[in-house]
Amino acid sequence: MSHAQVIVVDVFIADSLVKKSEQESAMLQVSDAEAIIFNLVQPLDKKWDRELVTLLTAIDRILAIPVTSQLDFPHWDNSAMDGYAVRYEDVSGATKDCPTVLEVVEEIPAGVKPLRYIQSGQAARIFTGAVMPEGADTVVMQEQTQKQGDRVLILAAPKPQEFVRHRASFYQAGGQLLPPGITINPAEIAVLAAAQCREVTVYRRPRVAILSTGNELVAPDELLHPGQIVDSNQYALAALVAQIGSEPVPMGIVRDRPEQVKKAIAQAISVADVVLSSGGVSVGDYDYIDKNLEQLGATIHIRSVGIKPGKPLTVATFPKPKTQQSVLYFGLPGNPVSALVTFWRFVQPALRKLSGLANNWQPKFVLARTRYDLTSDGKRETYLWGQLHLVDGNYEFALASGSPSSGNLINLAQTNGLAVLPVGQTHIPAGEQVQVLQIN
Known part of the structure; x- marks a missing residue:
């Protein structure tokens, strides 16, 4: 040279x-x-980075503006149980040995508007989700009753207003139904559908x-x-x-x-x-x-x-x-x-x-027990890939098999967590706790 x-x-x-x-x-x-x-x-x-999508295409999108509804939830007082709609004052003293006898004046399936006003001494056969008839304020579950022709025997006293879902007890019309910045998951799709929102504004x-x-x-x-x-x-x-x-x-x-x-x-x-x-x-x-x-x-x-x-x-x-x-x-x-x-x-x-997520966009770390020894040179914050497993309510981390080299793309398959060794820490023995970044 x-x-x-x-x-x-x-x-x-x-x-x-x-x-x-x-x-x-x-x-x-x-x-x-x-x-x-x-x-x-x-x-x-x-304001500018948003679009209107149909309800069927809204899954996994980020809600851009608050959603309100003009409907109360429930829309009306309704029964939470199959049984009999009664006046509490009529049945407050009922027992198995001394049942209260009421006249059954109406049957109310779900989706049918009640026609009768429940007077003292009367009851209406009612089914889950059906509208409560006027005059009645309590539902007695059918297991605590005995039917005899057009009469019903109440065998146990219910609590006042038991098994009645009151109008607007879940949500009152005009309030915020869903906040902006959330991911629209299947549960939110159900809420939007129930509120008759056929389209929704998303980022x-x-x-x-x-x-x-x-x-x-x-x-x-x-x-x-x-x-x-x-x-x-x-x-x-x-x-x-x-x-x-x-x-x-x-x-x-x-x-x-x-x-x-x-x-x-x-x-x-x-x-x-x-x-x-x-x-x-x-x-x-x-x-x-x-x-x-x-x-x-x-x-x-x-x-x-x-x-x-x-x-x-x-x-x-x-x-x-x-x-x-x-x-x-x-x-x-x-x-x-x-x-x-x-x-x-x-x-x-x-x-x-x-993307517009208001919360939960940050990296998520969990503590897990490592099944294997974890090592690094301690000079940089080191991330070792592998699998997180939930065992009896606790996380465990299994290091990916094979060489942990950054050149080994093959053993990255099935990774769902990255174990973190801080700067200066060169060894975490098997059985000890380690912070793991959840990646999926």
Whole structure:
């Protein structure tokens, strides 16, 4: 090797070391990075970022405005039991040895309007959900009665107003039936249907552009050549985005060429609320993401986080013309495991907050007993993937089988929890408690 070549190599190594040193010095703790990201997220605008959907398509959407109803719930006084509608004063002293005898003057099935006013000494045969007749204030369950022709024997005294569901006791017309910022689940669908809400106003789905960078990447349907790998990140991230109710916008593979990367980022920020790229955020010669973000006018808030796996993480914002919101950019690591871990830890809660959820968008951690020894080098907050199991009311964590390497995408299958080893902790023995991030 010539003297000139030695100098070039030395300069290259020195430059790489400087870049690595700069990244290490800018590395944020996980909690600090989380705070920055969550503060950057501004939920969708409840006035402009909403749409009207039919009740049958509202499942899993986020309610944008309060729902009220002009109906009382229950709509009228009704029976909570099959039995007899009576006047309490007539039956307050009834016993099995000295039953009260009442005349049955009417039968009231559910859905039928009562026709008779219940006088003293009278009763109406009534069924669950049926409207209470005027004059009656109590229901005696049929098990405490004995029918004899057009008479009924009351064999036990009920409590006053027993088994009567009073009008508006569940909800009074005009009040708030459902608050904004909640997910519409099947129970909420039932409430909306009962309130005769055939359409409901929800937040639109956030649009998330997804692109993968790397000369080595090929699509799943392409032939693999030596040195190439399949772009699994595009598909995994699109699935994760869709799973939490956002709209994925896959934008394909971008080669490691500065102008191509810059063009792809510019296109992505023009069509999306959030952009996810994977790869190109480390300190290598082919890592162009940060440089292109700066050239396009982004404000870079995070360049590196003390998390393992997933240290090279870029978070930036682009202003949106004529709005108070920004396009949020996540430059995720290219390593598939690192990309998923950083998504679960940072991106997923950010998207949930952006979507309009008022509560429960934050990461959820639970305490679990680990079935296996957990280890790390203690230098960064370490996340180990595996399965959470609920056993007799308590969580247990089983480490994924096989190599725990971040390069082992295969054993990530069936993961539903990430065990967390804090900075400075190198070992949690089997049988001890560990904090676990729930990811699904």
